[in-house]
Amino acid sequence: MGASISKIGTKYRVTLDHGKDEAGKRVRTFTTVDTQPEARQIATEFNFSQQRGLLVKPTDVTLAEHLRYWMRVDVMNNCQETTVYGYSNIIEHHVIPSIGRLRLQELQPAILQNYYQQLIEKGLSANTVRRHHALLKTALDFALRQQLVFRNVADAVTQPKKRPSVGKSYTPEEVQVLLDKVSGTRMEVPVYLAVFLGLRREEVTGLRWQYVDFKQRLIRIVEVRTAAGNKNNIVKEPKTPKSRRTLHLVDAVYESLSRQKEQQDRRKAVLGELYHDSDYVFVRDDGKPYRVNGLSEHFLDFLRAHNLPRLRFHDLRHTFASLMYNGGVDLKAISEVMGHSDIGTTSKIYTHLFDHSHREQLSAMSRILSST
Numbered sequence: 001m002g003a004s005i006s007k008i009g010t011k012y013r014v015t016l017d018h019g020k021d022e023a024g025k026r027v028r029t030f031t032t033v034d035t036q037p038e039a040r041q042i043a044t045e046f047n048f049s050q051q052r053g054l055l056v057k058p059t060d061v062t063l064a065e066h067l068r069y070w071m072r073v074d075v076m077n078n079c080q081e082t083t084v085y086g087y088s089n090i091i092e093h094h095v096i097p098s099i100g101r102l103r104l105q106e107l108q109p110a111i112l113q114n115y116y117q118q119l120i121e122k123g124l125s126a127n128t129v130r131r132h133h134a135l136l137k138t139a140l141d142f143a144l145r146q147q148l149v150f151r152n153v154a155d156a157v158t159q160p161k162k163r164p165s166v167g168k169s170y171t172p173e174e175v176q177v178l179l180d181k182v183s184g185t186r187m188e189v190p191v192y193l194a195v196f197l198g199l200r201r202e203e204v205t206g207l208r209w210q211y212v213d214f215k216q217r218l219i220r221i222v223e224v225r226t227a228a229g230n231k232n233n234i235v236k237e238p239k240t241p242k243s244r245r246t247l248h249l250v251d252a253v254y255e256s257l258s259r260q261k262e263q264q265d266r267r268k269a270v271l272g273e274l275y276h277d278s279d280y281v282f283v284r285d286d287g288k289p290y291r292v293n294g295l296s297e298h299f300l301d302f303l304r305a306h307n308l309p310r311l312r313f314h315d316l317r318h319t320f321a322s323l324m325y326n327g328g329v330d331l332k333a334i335s336e337v338m339g340h341s342d343i344g345t346t347s348k349i350y351t352h353l354f355d356h357s358h359r360e361q362l363s364a365m366s367r368i369l370s371s372t
Contacts, residue, residue, distance in 0.1 A: 003043035008032070012039035016046050033108065038156075045151045059148060063107060064100030066148065067091050070139045080236055085228035090135055094119070105149055109156035112136065116159065126160035133159040168311055169319040179252075181306045190282055190295055192256045194316035197247050198324075198338045201313050202226045205292045206235065208279045212257060217249040221339065225280075227292040243339035257281070 004015045014031045033039050071091065076084055099107075099115055112133075119129045137154035144152050170178065175195060182188045193199045193207070202224035211220040222244055226234050238244050249257065260281060267285060268275045276287035283289050290298070299313040311319075317338070324334050 003046040005036070005039045005043055007036075010034075012036055014039050014042045014046075016042075029105065031106070031108070034110070038109075041156075042151070059103075059105060061104045061148060062100060063102050063104050064096045066104045066143055067095065067100070067139055070142050074142055081231070081234050082226055082228045082236070085231075086131075087135055089229075090132055094132065095136070104143060107140075107149075107153050109153050112154060112157045116157070120160065127162060129160050130162060133157065168315045169322045170309070170311065170316075172323060174309060175319060175323070178308060181308065182302070185302070187299060187302050189256050189260050190299070190313070191316065192253050194313065195320060196250050196253050198317050198320035198334075200224070200239075200317060200339075201295055202292060203238070203243075203339075205280070205282055205290065205295055207281045209261065209281060210279060212249075212261075212281070214249075214254070214258065214261075217254055218246050219249060220244075220246050225289070225292050233289070233292075238339065240339070242336075245336070245339050247337065 002017055004017070006013050006015070011032050011034055014033065016029045016031065017026070031042055033042065068091070071084070071087060075087055079087075095115075098118065099111060102111065116129050116133065119132060120126070133154065137152065140149065140152040140154050143149045178191065179195065182191045190204045193204050194201075197219075199207075199221070203221050206223050206225035207219065207221075208223075211222060213219070221238055223235055224238050226236065228234055264283070264287070268277065268287065271286065274286065276283075278287055278289050280289040282295070296313045300310070302308075303310055321334055321338065324337075325331065
């Protein structure tokens with residue numbers, strides 16, 4: 001028993017001897033690879049599994065069958081609804097149509113590498129391809145623990161280099177114009193929360209009045225609202241433990257929220273039982289909360305209607321970070337206010353914004369040297 005290697009033409013075939021089955025018939029499977037080092041690695045990993053009683057029996061389970069099994073018994077029981085939706089979308093619309101018919105045990109690094117290349121050629125971003133890789137690696141780790149495979153072929157694949165998502169931001173002058181335009185409109189509160197406090201879209205749509213303390217001038221970010229597929233009201237905990245935070249209400253936000261609360265109380269009194277008392281801050285005239293994606297759509301409509309530079313709602317968060325940093329606030333404080341897991345996250349995301357603020361300082365060296 002064990003693994004043996006033979007050269008066939010320019011390739012290498014690894015014969016995996018699984019021993020005898022219940023009928024006494026010897027069971028062998030074969031894997032063909034391009035290089036001798038890869039063949040040796042396969043043989044070594046197979047022998048290692050055999051020696052430790054981790055034999056992997058041959059199976060005709062396909063990648064598609066395994067992915068759906070993994071989703072059913074692991075992901076759906078342990079992951080949030082948004083994660084389940086995202087995984088399902090990748091599996092059903094990308095992985096299975098492309099390589100799902102292959103047997104799980106015949107997967108090779110080259111197959112996954114080619115799959116990633118096809119995704120890039122279709123126009124998917126490097127970061128999206130990395131999400132596909134993370135999914136497959138996790139699913140194959142599960143297969144390894146279930147002794148369906150004796151190695152995780154995703155470990156040998158080179159994934160695309162991660163590229164930072166570069167957002168836009170408004171200048172101070174553009175921000176002031178935006179604030180003037182949104183004053184008194186339904187977009188006032190969400191824009192103020194994003195510009196003055198750096199809140200995410202999901203945090204704005206998930207903010208309830210019970211988390212607004214007018215007396216202490218504080219708001220607590222303890223839950224968010226998000227969407228997945230046709231479900232537009234998924235309530236869950238914030239992104240990271242650091243995202244659960246308490247923020248001071250600056251005057252502009254305090255006054256805006258006060259006006260919003262008074263307006264909602266008046267509508268509630270007029271509509272009576274017809275008013276949908278959801279307790280959310282950002283709601284329609286009848287009290288029903290807006291769709292999460294609706295906030296982004298309404299914001300873009302507002303910019304077009306007022307001939308303002310196009311910007312995603314999330315870019316107001318970039319604007320907040322940029323203006324705070326240029327205003328002399330240190331990076332650690334910005335990171336805490338924005339609810340990032342650590343200061344490194346803030347630095348990576350906003351490097352393109354922060355580097356700009358160093359232009360004058362770094363240019364000083366040229367002026368000093370030219371004067372000598």
